[in-house]
Every structure is written in structure tokens, then in C-alpha cells.
Amino acid sequence: MSKHRWSIEQKRLHVAAWRASGLTRQQYCELNDIPFKSLREWPKDVAKAERRANEPTILPVQIATPLHADAPPPVxxxxxxxxxxxGIRMCVSGSPEPY
Structure with missing residues (x-):
């Protein structure tokens, strides 16, 4: 018999449904035909996936030259x-004028 592979979305939905149900983990597993050992790990799996999804990323930025000759100079x-x-906010002011 092969093991059932649960997607992270299925895990997330079952964890939320179990928590909202008022049932013990064992009761929820029996009613939904889920191995107890699986549901025991899913809250950690869901939290890990959410942390991964919220990880900051660095995006490359390139400043392009104006397409039109009459475009104002870049600020x-x-x-x-x-x-x-x-909640950390980092502000960087423009560079000072050259001497």
C-alpha cells in the first residue's frame, strides 16, 4: 500500500479545520481517515511553508535612460x-551635492 502524499494546501486546510472543530487530534484523524502521526507534524509543516513564502527577496533594479529627448532628467x-x-523601516536620503 503506497503512502498518500498531502499537499501543503491540504495540510493547511486540515490543520485549520481540526483547530476549529473542537475535537482532539485523535478524534479528527479518525473522522477524516488521516494518520495521527501525519496530523501531528502538519502544523510545523504549515508554519515552515508560511515562513518560506514570507522570506524577503532581493529584486534587481536597473535605471533605464529616458526614451524621449524631452523627458525630464531623473531625480x-x-x-x-x-x-x-x-515592522522595521529604513530610510536613506539622497546623496549630498558634490563639492
């Missing part, structure tokens, strides 16, 4: 704000 001294995990 170089505008501040940049980065919003980081945990």
Missing part, C-alpha cells in the same frame, strides 16, 4: 524607504 536626491520584516 537623484529623492529618499528611498525600505520596509523590512518585523
Amino acid at each position: 537623484t536626491n529623492e529618499p528611498v524607504t525600505l520596509f523590512l520584516p518585523g
